[in-house]
Amino acid sequence: MAPRFVPLSGYREYPAGEMAARARDFAREMGRRRTVRDFDARPVPRALIEDCLRAAGTAPSGANQQPWHFIAVSEPAVKSRIRAAAEAEEREFYAHRAPPEWLEALAPLGTDADKPFLEIAPWLIAVFIRRFERLPDGGKRKHYYTDESVGLATGLLVAALHHAGLVALTHTPSPMKFLNEILGRPKDLERPFLLLVTGYPAADARVPDIARKPLADYVTFL
Ligand code: IYR
Numbered sequence: 001m002a003p004r005f006v007p008l009s010g011y012r013e014y015p016a017g018e019m020a021a022r023a024r025d026f027a028r029e030m031g032r033r034r035t036v037r038d039f040d041a042r043p044v045p046r047a048l049i050e051d052c053l054r055a056a057g058t059a060p061s062g063a064n065q066q067p068w069h070f071i072a073v074s075e076p077a078v079k080s081r082i083r084a085a086a087e088a089e090e091r092e093f094y095a096h097r098a099p100p101e102w103l104e105a106l107a108p109l110g111t112d113a114d115k116p117f118l119e120i121a122p123w124l125i126a127v128f129i130r131r132f133e134r135l136p137d138g139g140k141r142k143h144y145y146t147d148e149s150v151g152l153a154t155g156l157l158v159a160a161l162h163h164a165g166l167v168a169l170t171h172t173p174s175p176m177k178f179l180n181e182i183l184g185r186p187k188d189l190e191r192p193f194l195l196l197v198t199g200y201p202a203a204d205a206r207v208p209d210i211a212r213k214p215l216a217d218y219v220t221f222l
Helices: 016-031 046-056 076-097 100-109 146-164 178-183
Strands: 068-073 123-130 132-134 140-142 167-171 190-199
Touching: 016 146, 046 068, 046 123, 046 146, 068 076, 068 146, 076 123, 076 178, 123 146, 123 178, 146 167, 146 190, 178 190
Parallel strands: none
Antiparallel strands: 068 123, 123 190, 132 140, 167 190
16 A cells, blocks of 8 residues: 655644743653552542543554554453453462462462452453454454553553542553453454453552652663
């Protein structure tokens, strides 16, 4: 297909001082984000989740194939099924599958196989990587850089939820194939990426006393 171009119309340049302030403010704003496991049951309107998903859908993607699918679940019966399946996997993980080094790495987070937040939080957003597109003739067309693309979209979603005033947990029960079954997603085209739990924090929510690395520890300028 021949490329078509349009003028870059959405770009805005800011005066240098404003630019510096915006960059600093955004870093501070994102710095307040914490992964939260203690949720309140208070409902969150679907329209809010939709707008956060709109932000997620602006992510760059390989060949602009936008290889993501988000299933936003608020239905209690579906949440219960997800909880039961996730806890079954997690019990195996904590009791048998996780090697000691992994459990050691997790220890500061205080996690275990109980996942009550999967029923308490008002929304579970299951993120799927759409590795192939179904063609009209029944065949499949490959998507490119799907992990990178869906990682970027999920990052934007995490930022959007935080920006909107919600908290989230990036939850990765392992393995996650049960999500295809419960949510009716085609196994030959899509693979679960992660489960994003979101809503308001519980009034008495607590978070692990852990810190982020300073810039110098994770950035090199040449
Ligand atoms: N999936 C498990 C274990 C777990 C693994 C990592 I890496 C974490 O950062 C947190 C938890 C669970 O959700 O408990």
